[in-house]
Amino acid sequence: MLARRTYQFLIVYAAGLALLLGLKYLAGLSDYVIPGPLLVWQTFRDVYGRYAADTLNTLSVAVLGQIVSICLATAIGILGRQTTWFGNFVKVAAYNVQAYPIVALAPIIFILLGDGFITRLVIAAMICYFPLLLVVLGVMSEPVVEIEHFYRITGRMRWQLEVKIRAFENLHKLTTVVAGSATLAMAGTIVAEFIAANAGIGYSIRIALYQSDLGKILVALFHIGISLSVYQALLEWAGARVQRRWEAAGGDVAS
Amino acid sequence: MLLACLIAAAPADAADPVTYRLKWLCNSSTVGDLYADVHGFFAAAGLAVEVRAGGPERDAIKELELGQAQFGVASADQVIRAAAKGSPVVVIAQIFQVNPLQWIYRASRPPIDDLADLEGLTIGVTYGGNDETIMRTLLAKAGLDDRDVTLMSVRYDFTPFYRGRADLWPIYRNSQGIVIADRMTRAGEPVRFFNPADFGVRYVANSVVTHQRLLETRPDLVRRFRQALLQGWQAALDERNEAQALETIARFDPDTPPDLLARQLRVTRELVRPTAGFAIGRIDVKAWRQSEAIMRGQGLIPEPVDVLARLHGPEEP
Numbered sequence: 222m223l224a225r226r227t228y229q230f231l232i233v234y235a236a237g238l239a240l241l242l243g244l245k246y247l248a249g250l251s252d253y254v255i256p257g258p259l260l261v262w263q264t265f266r267d268v269y270g271r272y273a274a275d276t277l278n279t280l281s282v283a284v285l286g287q288i289v290s291i292c293l294a295t296a297i298g299i300l301g302r303q304t305t306w307f308g309n310f311v312k313v314a315a316y317n318v319q320a321y322p323i324v325a326l327a328p329i330i331f332i333l334l335g336d337g338f339i340t341r342l343v344i345a346a347m348i349c350y351f352p353l354l355l356v357v358l359g360v361m362s363e364p365v366v367e368i369e370h371f372y373r374i375t376g377r378m379r380w381q382l383e384v385k386i387r388a389f390e391n392l393h394k395l396t397t398v399v400a401g402s403a404t405l406a407m408a409g410t411i412v413a414e415f416i417a418a419n420a421g422i423g424y425s426i427r428i429a430l431y432q433s434d435l436g437k438i439l440v441a442l443f444h445i446g447i448s449l450s451v452y453q454a455l456l457e458w459a460g461a462r463v464q465r466r467w468e469a470a471g472g473d474v475a476s
Numbered sequence: 477m478l479l480a481c482l483i484a485a486a487p488a489d490a491a492d493p494v495t496y497r498l499k500w501l502c503n504s505s506t507v508g509d510l511y512a513d514v515h516g517f518f519a520a521a522g523l524a525v526e527v528r529a530g531g532p533e534r535d536a537i538k539e540l541e542l543g544q545a546q547f548g549v550a551s552a553d554q555v556i557r558a559a560a561k562g563s564p565v566v567v568i569a570q571i572f573q574v575n576p577l578q579w580i581y582r583a584s585r586p587p588i589d590d591l592a593d594l595e596g597l598t599i600g601v602t603y604g605g606n607d608e609t610i611m612r613t614l615l616a617k618a619g620l621d622d623r624d625v626t627l628m629s630v631r632y633d634f635t636p637f638y639r640g641r642a643d644l645w646p647i648y649r650n651s652q653g654i655v656i657a658d659r660m661t662r663a664g665e666p667v668r669f670f671n672p673a674d675f676g677v678r679y680v681a682n683s684v685v686t687h688q689r690l691l692e693t694r695p696d697l698v699r700r701f702r703q704a705l706l707q708g709w710q711a712a713l714d715e716r717n718e719a720q721a722l723e724t725i726a727r728f729d730p731d732t733p734p735d736l737l738a739r740q741l742r743v744t745r746e747l748v749r750p751t752a753g754f755a756i757g758r759i760d761v762k763a764w765r766q767s768e769a770i771m772r773g774q775g776l777i778p779e780p781v782d783v784l785a786r787l788h789g790p791e792e793p
Binding site: 248250251252253254256260328331332416419427428429430431432433 | 533538541542554557558563564603605629635
């Protein structure tokens with residue numbers, strides 16, 4: 222899984238780079254617009270170590286942000302699953318909040334929390350949280366009639382059991398969206414660093430943009446892609462493992 | 477009669493289509509560019525110019541190479557970086573004679589009369605930006621380094637300065653500078669500006685650029701564009717045309733109150749036309765040489781680029 226993810230990324234990256242270089246030589250563009258292979262390699266050698274550390278810094282915040290967003294989406298999804306007025310209110314409020322673009326909210330978060338770690342974490346969690354919430358709300362609002370009916374008529378249904386049944390029946394969907402949301406957590410952290418941070422690969426990209434240095438941006442993209450591929454592969458592996466263990470336990474949701 | 481009609485229509489049809497990419501959004505810093513367009517200076521020169529606003533993600537030099545624009549506005553550091561990477565960019569006029577990038581500070585603190593006064597201060601800089609380069613040059617001139625001051629990373633908002641966490645904050649003197657100074661003065665905190673040029677650092681700001689090939693193959697087009705553009709700037713900054721100039725900016729920058737626009741225009745005039753009768757657009761060769769030397773000194777370019785060979789505009793006599 223890990224090897225497949227990595228070489229798939231390398232193929233995409235190499236194809237993108239080849240396309241850029243093709244354009245450069247076809248249109249006769251200078252190294253200022255698109256750096257040549259030698260300059261890209263020199264830049265890679267110059268900033269590789271620093272950008273690797275920056276990317277790990279970003280990834281660590283993205284992982285934390287994703288955990289926060291999973292907790293938040295699960296809590297709100299469970300509250301919003303109810304067909305009561307409160308459940309409906311939570312659902313509507315959650316949908317409405319999604320309408321605000323994060324770049325508009327970011328300056329407010331920045332004023333309230335200042336620059337640095339917490340701001341990055343909050344923005345990463347907010348960007349990652351919305352799609353997770355949609356899936357959790359969808360899963361938790363959909364009764365699994367054939368199983369839930371039994372527990373209801375025997376009087377054994379509790380809310381925890383209801384959540385367990387619905388989660389188990391949609392485990393594949395949930396693990397897939399958690400793995401997919403890693404990309405959003407990473408993107409969210411980079412956006413946060415771009416707007417309000419002094420660290421991370423997003424901050425380094427911002428500086429490279431100021432210097433019109435596409436070579437540095439290509440190196441940054443390489444690091445982001447590789448680290449994300451590894452992280453997603455780990456999440457997929459963990460998801461598959463959880464699924465197998467639950468299935469091996471016979472799917473005993475009532476225990 | 478038909479022939480006469482055709483001849484009469486000919487100049488309009490024959491207008492050369494040109495795209496002109498600005499460096500930033502339309503505001504007082506672009507008054508001459510907008511004036512030349514709105515008041516028909518380009519049209520009179522037989523040019524159909526599309527003036528496009530710039531922004532943080534826009535790079536006129538890249539657009540010149542990609543053929544998306546024929547003329548553009550770029551800062552000196554962009555030109556020098558591009559030249560260092562083999563870009564065929566050339567400068568045909570220098571709009572700002574004094575760099576509008578300065579620092580704002582509270583008037584309640586002691587004035588900065590000497591560069592040594594910077595010691596111990598917390599100074600905002602945009603890492604990777606022009607202001608970092610300029611501030612590091614000033615600190616080096618004063619014999620100071622990072623240990624003698626606290627450099628604070630600048631982002632889009634002024635909160636650290638408003639809250640007093642930073643003593644000096646970088647600002648564009650003729651646009652943001654007016655707005656922030658007005659806001660702070662009304663809040664009972666008058667401000668001053670710290671201008672690097674007062675301490676001998678003349679880092680060139682915005683200039684008009686084009687592609688070397690266009691200069692060689694269509695010198696007449698370049699000449700007509702430059703002439704019309706500089707006439708537009710001359711007219712926009714002429715005190716007698718102030719009402720029309722303000723009306724022109726207001727069309728593109730409706731959010732800035734008229735009284736602030738008027739103050740922005742007056743400061744822009746001082747930065748672009750430092751003395752009455754100054755020929756707008758003149759290239760300050762010494763300042764360009766200094767800009768290259770600063771970048772070279774700070775390792776921002778690997779080797780000299782001979783920037784003077786890229787200057788093809790009216791030079792300082």
